[in-house]
Amino acid sequence: MKVTVVGAGAVGASCAEYIAIKNFASEVVLVDIKEGFAEGKAMDLMQCANLNGFDTKIVGSTNDYSKTAGSDVAVITSGIPRKPGMTREELIGINAGIVKEVAANLIKHSPNVILVVVSNPMDTMAYLTHKATGLPKNRIIGMGGALDSARFKYRLSEALGCPASDVDGMVIAAHSDTGMVPLISKATRNGMPVSNFLTEERMQKVVEDTKVGGATLTGLLGTSAWYAPGAAVSEIVRAIAQDSKKMIPCSVMLEGEYGQNDICLGVPCILGKNGIEEIVSIELSDAEKANIEESAKAVRNVNALLADAIA
Numbered sequence: 569m570k571v572t573v574v575g576a577g578a579v580g581a582s583c584a585e586y587i588a589i590k591n592f593a594s595e596v597v598l599v600d601i602k603e604g605f606a607e608g609k610a611m612d613l614m615q616c617a618n619l620n621g622f623d624t625k626i627v628g629s630t631n632d633y634s635k636t637a638g639s640d641v642a643v644i645t646s647g648i649p650r651k652p653g654m655t656r657e658e659l660i661g662i663n664a665g666i667v668k669e670v671a672a673n674l675i676k677h678s679p680n681v682i683l684v685v686v687s688n689p690m691d692t693m694a695y696l697t698h699k700a701t702g703l704p705k706n707r708i709i710g711m712g713g714a715l716d717s718a719r720f721k722y723r724l725s726e727a728l729g730c731p732a733s734d735v736d737g738m739v740i741a742a743h744s745d746t747g748m749v750p751l752i753s754k755a756t757r758n759g760m761p762v763s764n765f766l767t768e769e770r771m772q773k774v775v776e777d778t779k780v781g782g783a784t785l786t787g788l789l790g791t792s793a794w795y796a797p798g799a800a801v802s803e804i805v806r807a808i809a810q811d812s813k814k815m816i817p818c819s820v821m822l823e824g825e826y827g828q829n830d831i832c833l834g835v836p837c838i839l840g841k842n843g844i845e846e847i848v849s850i851e852l853s854d855a856e857k858a859n860i861e862e863s864a865k866a867v868r869n870v871n872a873l874l875a876d877a878i879a
């Protein structure tokens with residue numbers, strides 16, 4: 569499998585590193601607009617091959633998309649990250665133009681590519697990618713839920729005092745500070761509801777800490793996070809490469825699912841060689857349904873700002 573990662577910054581490089589270390593791709597092409605930057609990152613990563621025991625070839629390119637030709641999957645991380653105190657939504661003005669141009673370049677050289685959209689505000693960037701490219705919905709995957717769910721499991725393991733491998737849980741809806749819906753009612757520790765172990769108050773704290781996971785890290789780091797985002801992308805790409813049929817929440821164009829239309833929002837998806845192979849419908853409480861509705865409303869308000877980019 570050939571994978572392109574556009575944007576060789578913090579998230580793009582982390583993503584390339586995890587894909588290489590997991591050793592399922594034959595080639596990763598890193599692309600960046602900054603002269604020599606992607607080539608430098610690729611060379612540095614390739615010097616880890618012997619140390620970390622991977623055979624994936626990593627090459628860099630300064631905005632030359634001919635090197636990306638024939639990619640099976642392309643990850644879009646190009647664009648600016650937020651700074652402390654900002655929301656992801658504030659990035660739309662700069663990132664919309666970048667994402668639109670990058671998606672067009674990718675498709676020109678790899679007409680069958682599956683796109684994984686990472687740049688923020690991610691749900692709106694995935695929506696823009698649909699409108700701008702017209703690709704079928706199985707080939708545009710917004711990455712947010714995979715990361716938010718990993719953060720949810722981290723917060724659950726912290727509250728339970730157990731390893732993250734003991735817990736399971738999922739976050740759906742928007743990848744935003746207020747719009748995430750961590751499904752605490754369905755979270756488990758080795759198959760048992762976490763409510764067996766945690767008070768209502770502690771569970772609510774897990775939910776709130778999860779929702780501001782990205783903002784918390786941005787406050788600490790001065791820019792947004794990259795290790796877990798890179799790892800989360802690599803899991804999506806691996807599920808496609810290995811046709812694993814793994815269920816991962818992804819932001820996908822909805823056509824009636826979860827009561828929503830004409831919006832990209834995080835929902836549980838089965839991933840395989842065709843990208844999004846199925847949207848899984850799950851039973852939700854009235855409160856969870858109301859939260860999804862609120863979340864969708866906020867994403868629609870941001871999508872409305874795309875008028876120029878879509879025209």
Ligand SMILES: NC(=O)c1ccc[n+]([C@@H]2O[C@H](COP(=O)([O-])OP(=O)(O)OC[C@H]3O[C@@H](n4cnc5c(N)ncnc54)[C@H](O)[C@@H]3O)[C@@H](O)[C@H]2O)c1
Binds near residue numbers: 579601602646656797
């Ligand atoms: N969806 C998620 O879960 C998630 C997680 C983390 C970060 N993000 C988002 O990912 C984006 C990247 O974050 P980062 O921390 O890697 O930022 P970064 O600044 O470290 O890297 C971004 C890179 O994109 C490059 N770039 C800009 N315009 C380009 C273009 N037209 N073509 C090619 N490359 C271009 C820049 O030169 C830079 O190297 C941000 O928008 C951030 O908000 C999303």
Ligand SMILES: O=C(O)C[C@H](O)C(=O)O
Binds near residue numbers: 650656688781785797
């Ligand atoms: O928080 C951000 O702005 C980056 C990313 O969406 C994240 O959740 O880490």
